[in-house]
Amino acid sequence: MSGFLQKKTFKAPKGALIYLLGFYVLVQFAWWAYMLVNLNAEIYTLKREMLVLSELVGPEQLIQKAQLDEKLSLSIWMVLGEGAVFVFILLLGFWAVRRSVAKQLDVAEQQKNFLLSITHELKSPLAAIKLQLQTLHTRNIPEEKRTQLYVRALGDTNRLESLVENLLLVNRVESGGLPLDREKMNLSKFLKELVEGTYAKQLEEKQLRLTIDSDIESSIDKMAFHSIVINLVDNAVKYGGSGAITVKLNLAEKDEIEFSVLDNGEGIPNSEKKKIFERFYRRGNEDVRQTKGTGIGLYLVRLLVERHGGVISVLDNKPNGAKFLVKLPRVDD
Structure with missing residues (x-):
């Protein structure tokens, strides 16, 4: 440590x-x-x-x-x-x-x-x-x-x-x-099974919904993608407010894969949209904080996304909340 x-x-x-x-x-x-x-x-x-x-x-x-x-x-x-x-x-x-x-x-x-x-x-x-x-x-x-x-x-x-x-x-x-251990896999199936198995309670209570395009395949590190999904969804569960969280996977232009998590919380100020991906960074004072967390989850997500040649950003979710958007290049090999 x-x-x-x-x-x-x-x-x-x-x-x-x-x-x-x-x-x-x-x-x-x-x-x-x-x-x-x-x-x-x-x-x-x-x-x-x-x-x-x-x-x-x-x-x-x-x-x-x-x-x-x-x-x-x-x-x-x-x-x-x-x-x-x-x-x-x-x-x-x-x-x-x-x-x-x-x-x-x-x-x-x-x-x-x-x-x-x-x-x-x-x-x-x-x-x-x-x-x-x-x-x-x-x-x-x-x-x-x-x-x-x-x-x-x-x-x-x-x-x-x-x-x-x-x-x-x-x-x-x-x-x-x-080192990345890439393997060709059906991301649509993997994401659906992962979210349904991990967040069954939230899905049952309509606190989380899935929007996944079918049969999106790519060569990716399974463990890394698992960590990316879990950390982003956990972050939305912690800070997403009372509204439903949306997890999306779709194939965008230029043969890019887009994975996004949308919540309905307070959102993130523009001044902190880059800081939240820094190591240890958490908003507010830890002495009086009520929400659990360590300040490394989003930092880890950024590292893993960049290792795959992708980018991660956070946008405003209308009318309120945040949208975490991951763009990964589609790799066939």
Whole structure:
């Protein structure tokens, strides 16, 4: 887990660059100070020469004075130019450091939220499983009640297994240790069986509906597509509000496969539509959050979609809610 948290989502400025920038600022400051001192000395010398020239008469005096004025003007502009460069580099350095610190703070906050959420996600089902097993062990309860407890314990176990699989899958994909195992399959049949088997209760209660074009075939990694579907539908179940969720699969133009999940929740602000696919990102404060989650589900979906050469986006679902759209190239081999 520690290795998982230590990976970064951005490239911070290298330490050598910061030291080089600081050294340059100091050198520029010293040089500018030297130029100011030198300018003062030149001004003093020029004043003395002006006094000598004041004894000259005619065109010669005018020529000498013009040359001295030009020399003084060039010196002044050179000092001002060096000062401007120094100030610009200094401001640029402050901006780079500020940006780096802001990113570090964002990642630290996301990691804190991840630790809080993962602790809750692991502790809650474990506590429930323990209580159910203790009840089964210590009490003589009717067979129907025992069956209900077994089913609940199995559900909590599956939830834990899914969480651990997501964590391991993210780590493998990021490290490049997950080659795609493509196989030609009927995606329409696979998706229908997967959703009907996993979300039977939601389908029965009309909380979820399927719109699947028949006989869409492609070569795809079955485990990866399974993870894409489950994470997107789970996300819709968590945040989709009280309306029905729609799961669609169709063949689009340019021989692309479109898989989409539409909900009727609050939707996602435009400012966060890209952030939600970042690692650990979750909206709001984890200390007061009511919805379960770890902030890696959508990030994992993006990684798996991109490994297949596809893209994922989130759009507004009219009149309200969000539409997660996955576009995958159709592969026959």
